Structure formats: C-alpha cells, structure tokens
Amino acid sequence: MRAGLFTRVVSLEARKQMSYRVDFWINAVMGFVAELTIAYFLWAAIFQARGADRIGGFTFEGMALYYVAAILLAKLVRGQSKDLTIARDIYEGSLTRYLIYPCSYVLFKYAEHLGSLVPALLQTLVFGVMALFWMQIPGDVQIDSLSVAMALTLVVVANMLAFLLRFPIQGVAFWADNVWSLNVMLRLATELLGGLLLPLSLFPPAAQAFLAWLPFPYFFYVPVQTLFGRVSVGEWLAALGVMSVWCVVIGAIGAMVWRRGHRVYTGVGI
C-alpha cells in the first residue's frame, strides 16, 4: 500500500470521526468522567473501610492518578476497538469491496484505525492537561520527558497489538457469523488482566509473574507504570520484547485465520 493512499485513508477516517460531534462529546464524557467518577468513589469507600494509607503500593491520590492515566492511555491503545468493523465486514459482505480493490485489507483497516484515534488523542490531551493542573501528584510518581517518551512508545506498540488481536477474534465471523460475545469476553479479559479495572499490583505475586508473559499487562498497566517513572529502561526494553513477540504470534494466527476464512467467504448481500 502506497504512503499517499495510507495517509489519505487516515485523514478521511479522522474527518469522518470528527464530523459526529454528538458522539465525540458523549464518548469524551462517558469514556472519561463517568468511568473516573465510579473508580474514585469506589476506592474512596475501600480506603475508608480499610483505614489504610496504602493499598497495593498506592496511596488514595496515587490510585486516583493511576485511573486517570489508565483511562486516558486506554483511549489511545484501543481506539475504537469496542466496535466490530472486521466482523461486520465479513457478516454483511462489505469485505467484498476490499477483495476487489488492489490494496491490502489489513493496511487499509490499520489506516482507518489510526484515523479513528484522532478524537481519542484530542480527548487525552484535553483531559490529561486538566488532570495535571487539578490533581495532586504524589511523591512516588515521577513524570518527566523520558518517562513520557518511554510510555508513548509502549502505547504505540500496544495499539498495534490491540489492532492485530482483532483479526483472529473477529475473523471467527467467517464461520460463526456472530462474534459479539467473543469480543465482549476479550474486552473483559483485557480490562481485568491488563490493569484497567484495577492495578495489577493488587494481584498475588505469582499471578503477576505469570501475567508478565501474556500480552494483557502491556495494554494499560505497564504503560501507566512507565509514565509514572516506576519502570527502568531494562524493564521497558523487556516489555517491548514481549510485546513484539506477541505481535508476531497474534499476527501469524490472524493471517492463518484470514487465509482459511477467505476460502469459506461467500460475499453475502449481492
């Protein structure tokens, strides 16, 4: 796929996303304010009930900041991954168009995926700056240019990993038509084991050690800890290594599902 086509698809998708103003603001409010409010009051109650200063290594302020960072970075990692565009293309037969065009479906979808990140990027910037002004930064959190650069690098790779994960999961639609429940399960697993629902430091050490070999912690928990300056350069490089291996593995499984799926695709709707 040529660079000119790739950038045009990114730009068109970004413009399309921005043209839905109501959706932009609902997504911004519901996807940040509502989620953060729930986490805030839940942890306020837990800290009060336990009467402890720290839980899982986090003070209450540190925990609130963790959720702000995790929710905002999750927007950049997942983009519009809640939707089922690939499964829908298969189920409704829209994939036909991409089979006829002389371009790669995967790259076309990746360009669309990047374009759809623009609203998320804007929301993250706006809410991130607001949070830095209003929130108290605890002493054990060290956000500097190096930690921001390291965290953003992880976010870029995690974003690609999240994108690649769509293909083996949503590709099941070649055989099963409806993969909504499979997608919900993946989303729940990612949020729980990735550290979006709660920091992974609350898990038992053995579970944490095991999870470190899976792709999930690298979606939210590790990027947030990196942003907070709690990950050394060595650990960061190891994280990049594990993520790259998972990119290759998931990409290979996705390619296999895709190759076999093409053979049973019937192009419904025409």
Place this chain on the structure above:
Amino acid sequence: MSGKRGEEAMIEVEGLSKSFWVHQKAPGLMGSIRSLVRREKIEKRALQSISFRVQEGEVVGLVGANGAGKTTLVKILAGIVHPSDGDARVLGYRPWQRDDRLRRRMALIMGQKAQLWWDLPAADGFLLLREIYQVPKERFEESLERLVALLGVEDQLQVQVRRLSLGERMKMELIAALLHSPKVVYLDEPTIGLDLGAQRAIREFILAYQQTDRPAMLVTSHYMEDIERLCERILILRQGRLVYDGSRRQVTERFARYKLIKVLLRKPAEADDLAYVDTIGRRLAHSEDQIQLEVERNQVASVASALMARLSVVDLAIEEEPLGHIVERLQRAQQEEENEQMLFDVGMQSGIS
C-alpha cells in the same frame, strides 16, 4: 464453448463448479433448541462444470432464475469466492488469487451493494479510488469529467453518498467502478430498483463506455430489457448448469414459438369481438384502443388478416416474442423434461414402467 478460439479470450472458464454447505434447521422453538447441539448440513451445488470464453469488447448477458448461479459465477470471476473445482482465467490470472495486476484492470458493479464509502461525498470516494488504483492525475481528471458529464451528476459530487437517491447512487457507483478504465467489467443487476429513466440512462452509459473502451463485460439482470439492449450473446444458467451459450438473436430464432401482434383500434372492441380474438390467439392485454395478443408463428398471417377483417384497425404491428418469455419457457420446458425423466427412472426402479 462460444468465442473464437483464434482470438485471445479475456475471460476463460473451464469446468468451473462451486458447492456450498448450508445448515438446515427444523422449524419452531424445538428446532432452534436442537440446532444448538446438532445441525444438519446439506450440500448446495451452485455451479456445475461451467465452461465459456469472453473476448475483448464482448458484452455477455448471464440469464437465469433466482438461484441459478449467476451471482456465484460473477463472484468467482471477480475473485471474491473460491471455486470448488475447475479453472478460470481473467486476463490470464486466476481471479481468486487476487493478483493486483488483475485487480487494477477489473471492476465489479453491484446493484444491490454499495461500494462507495457511505459517509463520504462521492468526490472524496473518487479521490480515494484514484490512490487505490494509482491512476495518474491527468488521466483521472479526464476520465472523471467524461463519466460525470455522460451521467449528468455534476451537482451531486459533493453530497454524502448516503444522502443520494438510489438512481444517483448507482450512477456514482458506475463512475467509481470505471474511473480506472478496467478491461473486464462485471455488472450484477446494475439497474435493479431504478425508475425507467434511470435504467435507460445507465444502459446508454454502459453502451457508450463499451464502445469507447472495449472491455469484456458480463451482465446479470432480471430486467430482460437490459439484456436485450446490451448483450449480443447470452449464457442461460439453470440450477447451476449452463444450458445455452450463444447469440441472443438465435434464442429467438430457435426457440421463439410465438409472435406478438399489437393492434391499434379506431373504436373500442365489442365483447363478441374480444371473444373472437380469444379463439385465434392468447390475449395478453387490451384497453379501449389497443389489443395485444400472442399467436403461433405459423399463424401470424392468417390471424393478422382475420383481425383486419373483423375489427376497425388503425395500425397493426407484429413483434418478436420478448426474450424473457422465451427464456422462462425454455427453463420450464427443461424442468418438465427432467421431471419426466425422473418419473421414468423411478418407475424403472420400482418395476412399474
């Protein structure tokens, strides 16, 4: 197989077959519950050993009832679906291998499925297609200007595709499909759901494109007028089998049993006149000043003179039976023949015959 062997064919199909496995579910709630555990699968043979060739500049009509296999054939030749058996080459490539060198020179227009991006104005979609097909800027602008002028849609280019009427959308789809000057074009129901004016405009456009660019075209349509106006050659499919491959005119010459007589009357026909008309032919329609009837070909002269003698005729026209009637009858006759054969076979097996 039709198509001259000496010339290089743009589309070559040899013994092509396609089978699908279709799940079957018993009706009702119990059927649904049972299907959660076990589902019956039946094999549906959509195409059975199809062979034909299409040359440059040829427009070939694919004709057949619903489920005859027309769209499946188009899907295989466009590279959307893999065949189960046999082979096909389009411009020398196997379409299902999806070689970009073929995809850059091929187009599929689907009347029932939008290909343009729903949320974008058509003009933006065209620019995206220019990038996809890597059409040089000057050639793109020249093609766009020509196609837009031919279809008269200059004013709708900046409108979001989802806000266009069906006819306007179809015109945009045609432009989108032809911007890269394809050498092989598949048109699947290109005029479906359109009003008569839009149907005519699209047919004229396709013909104009065919004359200037000389692509090989395969057209499927349930509107026989599309086939009659666009195609010199037709392929008739029935239950996945190719039952006729030849000139459209020959279908009429070989298989037409009837002719149509249209009579324009000076004054309305009386009831006994109509009763008389019914004894000499099959009345298809009548109004105050017009009668239309179907008569056996060898009776045309005698029926025409009888009508002239009995009615106050202003004008009388004799026309060939519409292609659609002939195809329908041809398919029905073959079905009856097969049913008879099946009954015969069953009779032989049970010792009745």
